[in-house]
Amino acid sequence: xxxxxxxxxxxxxxxxxxxxxxxxxxxxxxxxxxxxxxxxxxxxxxxxxxxxxxxxxxxxxxxxxxxxxxxxxxxxxxxxxxxxxxxxxxxxxxxxxxxxxxxxxxxxxxxxxxxxxxxxxxxxxxxxxxxxxxxxxxxxxxxxxxxxxxxxxxxxxxxxxxxxxxxxxxxxxxxxxxxxxxxxxxxxxxxxxxxxxxxxxxxxxxxxxxxxxxxxxxxxxxxxxxxxxxxxxxxxxxxxxxxxxxxxxxxxxxxxxxxxxxxxxxxxxxxxxxxxxxxxxxxxxxxxxxxxxxxxxxxxxxxxxxxxxxxxxxxxxxxxxxxxxxxxxxxxxxxxxxxxxxxxxxxxxxxxxxxxxxx
Numbered sequence: 001x002x003x004x005x006x007x008x009x010x011x012x013x014x015x016x017x018x019x020x021x022x023x024x025x026x027x028x029x030x031x032x033x034x035x036x037x038x039x040x041x042x043x044x045x046x047x048x049x050x051x052x053x054x055x056x057x058x059x060x061x062x063x064x065x066x067x068x069x070x071x072x073x074x075x076x077x078x079x080x081x082x083x084x085x086x087x088x089x090x091x092x093x094x095x096x097x098x099x100x101x102x103x104x105x106x107x108x109x110x111x112x113x114x115x116x117x118x119x120x121x122x123x124x125x126x127x128x129x130x131x132x133x134x135x136x137x138x139x140x141x142x143x144x145x146x147x148x149x150x151x152x153x154x155x156x157x158x159x160x161x162x163x164x165x166x167x168x169x170x171x172x173x174x175x176x177x178x179x180x181x182x183x184x185x186x187x188x189x190x191x192x193x194x195x196x197x198x199x200x201x202x203x204x205x206x207x208x209x210x211x212x213x214x215x216x217x218x219x220x221x222x223x224x225x226x227x228x229x230x231x232x233x234x235x236x237x238x239x240x241x242x243x244x245x246x247x248x249x250x251x252x253x254x255x256x257x258x259x260x261x262x263x264x265x266x267x268x269x270x271x272x273x274x275x276x277x278x279x280x281x282x283x284x285x286x287x288x289x290x291x292x293x294x295x296x297x298x299x300x301x302x303x304x305x306x307x308x309x310x311x312x313x314x315x316x317x318x319x320x321x322x323x324x325x326x327x328x329x330x331x332x333x334x335x336x337x338x339x340x341x342x343x344x345x346x347x348x349x350x351x352x353x354x355x356x357x358x359x
Contacts, residue, residue, distance in 0.1 A: 074212035078203075081219040085226040085258065089251040092230040096238060097247040105248035107175050108167075108185035115159050115193035118152065119200065126152075127204045134208050141208075142273040149201060150279040154286060156194045161290050163190030165297050181245030188252035195259040202266035205274070214269055222262040229254035 050056040090109075093102055126148050134141035163170065167183040167190065175182065206215040230251060237250025267274060 074216040078216045078219045081223050085223040088226055089230050093247050093251050096234050101247040104182040105185050105251055107179045108182040108189055112189035115163055122200050131208055145274055146276050146279050152197050153283050156197045157286055160190050160194040184245045185248030185252040188256055192256045192259055195263050199263040202270050205270045218265045222258050225261050226258040229257045
């Protein structure tokens with residue numbers, strides 16, 4: 001099993017390089033003692049593991065090193081570009097909105113990151129399987145790719161729908177009522193997760209197909225598209241939805257638009273063989289069920305009584321049903337009860353209008 005041990009060691013080394021890239025993007029000084037000590041310790045441990053399990057010996061070949069660096073350079077640029085445009089929205093949002101708006105959007109981003117829990121599955125399991133398949137034949141590679149996309153979407157779409165429909169509940173439970181304006185951005189970011197999964201799989205396929213520079217060029221274009229969308233949609237969101245979550249809505253729409261552009265460009269390079277009638281049919285049926293759940297949620301929300309806040313709607317089982325929490329104040333509430341709950345329902349109309357606009 002030396003190959004598997006070597007793959008794990010190289011994966012750890014790749015994590016170290018990505019961490020260095022992230023440090024450069026966010027402005028952390030790579031020469032700081034804490035950063036340098038961590039990297040030196042990681043290199044020492046990895047070198048010892050490589051000698052023990054893979055029987056590698058340190059040597060320097062200038063020509064081979066140059067060839068390896070030249071081959072890896074497009075992937076390094078791609079990673080740096082992706083990290084840059086994934087954080088660009090917050091920087092642009094700070095230009096147009098106050099700290100509260102940035103905090104609400106940051107909360108929505110933090111919770112939406114939970115929808116990417118399947119990402120390690122793609123890197124640790126799917127990509128090695130696809131690499132072995134393409135080494136045997138292109139037909140086997142595309143056959144496996146179709147099933148990977150089908151099953152990944154079957155898992156990602158319901159999770160994204162659950163986050164989007166239950167945004168009001170999730171933000172209240174995770175961050176408190178003060179972060180209620182983050183729900184509108186979370187609805188959009190939750191739906192973005194499904195598109196991001198397809199983009200991640202397509203990027204792996206482009207790597208295996210030897211299209212590294214095409215992947216890098218698409219990421220660079222995605223950075224420019226993301227910047228343009230943020231500059232256009234964040235002011236629009238603030239104007240259309242107000243300064244209580246509107247900027248986050250614009251930033252979330254820019255993120256969704258960027259992912260759609262990048263995913264479409266990557267799939268065009270990968271080819272039409274990435275999908276077949278079976279995968280398209282099952283994904284279409286799943287989207288139809290999701291549309292029915294969204295319609296049910298909107299129908300229930302339209303029947304909300306005027307005296308009550310918008311109920312937090314959650315998709316407990318994503319596709320089978322959408323659950324809806326009852327409002328705090330019901331039509332049968334007595335006058336004394338209404339006076340007692342005045343402080344809880346203050347500002348309810350404003351929250352309802354903002355949430356309806358977010359939907």
